[in-house]
Amino acid sequence: MSLTDEIARRRTFAIISHPDAGKTTLTEKLLLFGGAIHVAGAVKSNKIKKTATSDWMEIEKQRGISVATSVMGFNYGDYKINILDTPGHQDFAEDTYRTLTAVDSVIIVVDVAKGVEQQTRKLMEVCRMRNTPVIIFVNKLDREGRDPFDILDELESELKISVRPLSWPINIGAKFKGVYNIFEHSLDLFTPDKQRVSERVEIDSVTDPRVDEAVGETDAAKLREDLELIEGVYPEFDTEAYLEGKVAPVFFGSALNTFGVKELLDCFVKIAPSPRPVNAEERAINPDEEGFSGFVFKIHANMDPNHRSCIAFVKVCSGKFERNAPYKHVRSGKTMKFAAPTAFMAQKKNIVDEAYPGDIVGIPDTGNFKIGDTLTSGETLHFKGLPSFSPEMFKYIENSDPMKAKQLDKGIQQLMDEGVAQLFVNQFNGRKIIGTVGQLQFEVIQYRLLHEYGAQCRWEPISLYKACWIESDDAEALAAFKKRKHQFMAVDKEGRDVFLADSGYVLQMAQNDFPKIRFHFSSEF
Ligand code: GDP
Secondary structure (H helix, E strand, O other), rough: OHHHHHOOOOEEEEEEEEOOOOOOHHHHHHHHHHOOOOOOOOOOOOOOHHHHHHOOHHHHHHHHHOHHHOOOEEEEOEEEEEEOOOOHHHHHHHHHHHHHHOOOOOEEEEEOOOOHHHHHHHHHHHHHHHOOEEEEEEEOOOOOOOOHHHHHHHHHHHOOOOEEEOOOOOOHHHHOOEEEEOOEEEEEEOOOOOOHHHHOEEEOOOOOOOHHHHOOHHHHHOOOOOHHHHHHHHOOOOOHHOOOOOOOEEEEEEOOOOOHHHHHHHHHHHOOOOOOOEEEOOOOOOOOOOOEEEHHHHEEEOOOOOOOOOOEEEEEEOOEEOOOOOOOEOOOOEEEEOOOEEEEEEEEEEOOOOOOOOOOEOOOOEEOOOOOOOOEEEOOOOOOOOOOOOEEEOOOOOOOOHHHHHHHHHHHHHHHHHHOOHHHHHHOOOOEEEOOHHHHHHHHHHHHHHHHOOOEEEEEEEEEEEEEEEOOOOOOHHHHHHHHOOOOOOOOOOOOOEEEOOOOHHHHHHHHHOOOOOOEOOOOO
């Protein structure tokens, strides 16, 4: 198969949701259709029992953060599908943001009873920043929930994206009878069943009398009415608008009952994008270029203290990746060869000889890689767009063992390179501040510093509201700001200026008083 054909058949995406909406269940059902697994229950939930959130080692066990579930590849018809897993726990949200930089599209799962929840809203923001195409799956139609029209309105207003239903439910909860597939003009009847594919009624259009036979006259009339309303309110589905991230097609179903899942998948493979050009600082890279290029979007540490090794996950952006071929590690300028790159097919981790754009390769690593590193056939390229977001929690990190200061520094450095958290150095007092999304990361850092680097740290409180990146076109204004706020100025690990605001009020005042300064809440601007 030619490179172009290999690219055209690839679909690399992530499923995102608020915990409990049904991401794990949906993932598993998609794998079942791909023949990647044979029984339900085979996919480990990476969800964490609420009772255990204070003990992250326990959490790691529960998550079973087996590398195997990080990327799930399988074939479906002519398509090669790569699902990138995202951690369910919100303390690891930064991981999810980075994973979203490596996908070409996203499926969002929403619980029909709960509607749009907080984490979904946040993740959608990241998708919007990158114009990532999204498809929405409204799940749990077998349970009582909200009116589907209300759900559509909520999706639009909360996720700030236009929506277009491509399937439509006939009732909901105990009276749920099935969905009308607007995309394919077919009717699928619901039978509660955890394994089988739904029963399809062959119809010509929604006016076909067979619809009345199948669901009864009253429900058929309601369905026709609903569809008329949909056609009146929502413009016709436009694949281009979807690909530009402007409109999200919506499907209804029940993942647990494998209902509406195949319809979702069939539409997904047809409309979802294959790998697209990626912007590097130097130029745009087309996937079908001959030269290989890729970037590291995730580093997965081995939690076993006796083997300090990691796996660097590389997303192939262009050309063909080959085992044992010499590649340039752009940041160090070194040439590297990889004897044991792995990929994940049908739940098995295998050594691969080649990989194509859209694929993810796992490279065993002992500390050479940083998040965002680029590998190429020789060209110097830097991929853009691995954003850091302003952390939610901050603590000073202090050395508890003066004999181990070097180890501590090295450990902090490497953990930050892995993307475990963010480091800011206060320019006023030189103290190091670690910023995280949640309490768990502080525990992870402390544990790993001790077990992997033999260094002991302790945390000291700092009261900060937000850290934001600042810039200005006016050098004088920038200097004036930094002088005025000198106690609150820090630099991130790239040396960029960061303003540490200790309250929302202070931040707002600063924004009012210094109109020439731009304040950014993510590092990508
Ligand atoms: P995740 O946290 O998003 O990965 O959610 P899970 O896939 O683990 O699902 C959370 C719970 O919802 C589990 O108990 C599932 O069995 C249940 N669930 C998932 N899909 C459905 C569905 O379609 N109907 C019903 N009734 N329950 C579902």
